[in-house]
Amino acid sequence: MTINTEDILNSILESISRIDYVKADEIPNIDLYMDQVTTFMNDHMKSSKRYEDDKILTKTMINNYAKNELLPPPLKKKYSKEHVxxxxxIYYFKNILSIKDIETLLKPITENYFHTDxxxxxxxxxxxxxSLEKSRIDHLKEDITEIYRTSSETFSDADEENREFLRLFSFICTLSFDVYVKKQLIEKLVDALPPSDNRKHKK
Structure with missing residues (x-):
């Protein structure tokens, strides 16, 4: 089995270098209808899609977020810049956190800073x-490169036919462990947050 892991790594590092965020001044200052919100999100965040036909955001997702109180309700069916x-x-959190955890994390933010003066x-x-997340990119590239280097030194005694696959497997496992540990840390931090008044009332 022939796998050019170095090409894969270079492709990953190039992708990471291109990571950017939707800047506040790119979001319309006028209120948007739901169709306009989904179009904006799908246009401006398409680089994060794995497959071409993936949807960044749908009407059903927005309705579910509002139903689960992750998203403040729209005003006359229109969504503000802050809604976006x-x-x-939510888009980034949902890849690693449960709906309940996202609510716990975002509720104090929306309660204190959403549509306030x-x-x-x-x-x-x-x-x-x-901007803080953007500043982490170079550090992430260094970490990934180091993980790749150490993974490339594993399974030196394996047969040549399977060695590259085993090293790729080692690389993936190490990256996965990193994600696992950070996910555990995030969940513990979320669990340590005091419940909001609304959550207390629900309980």
Whole structure:
């Protein structure tokens, strides 16, 4: 089995270098209908899709998020710029967290900063967090390169036919372990958050 893992790594690193976030000034300042929101999200976040026909956001998803109180209700069926920012947060969180955990995490944010006149606006909060994530890209590339290097040194005694696959398997397992540990950490941090008044009332 012939697998060029170095080509795969280079492709991954190039993809990571191209990662960017939807900047606040790219989101319309006017309120949008649901169709306009889904179109905006699918257009501006298409680079994160695995397959061409994947959907970033659908009407059903938006309705479910509102039903589960992840997303504040729209005003006269229209969604604000801040709604779009919340949806972007949900999009990334849903890959690793349960709906309940996302609600626990976002509820204090939406309760305190969504459509308020506080000095720290929701837009300020969004930009601060996203720029911090963007600054992590070089560190991520270094970490992944190091994991690849150490994985490439495994299974030196394996037969040549299967060695590359085993090293790729080792690379994937190590990356998966990294994700697993970070997911566990995130869940513990979410569990440590005090419940909001609404959640207390539900219980």
């Amino acid at each position: 920012m919340v949806l972007i947060f 506080k000095e720290l606006s929701f837009t300020d909060l969004y930009e601060e967090v996203c």
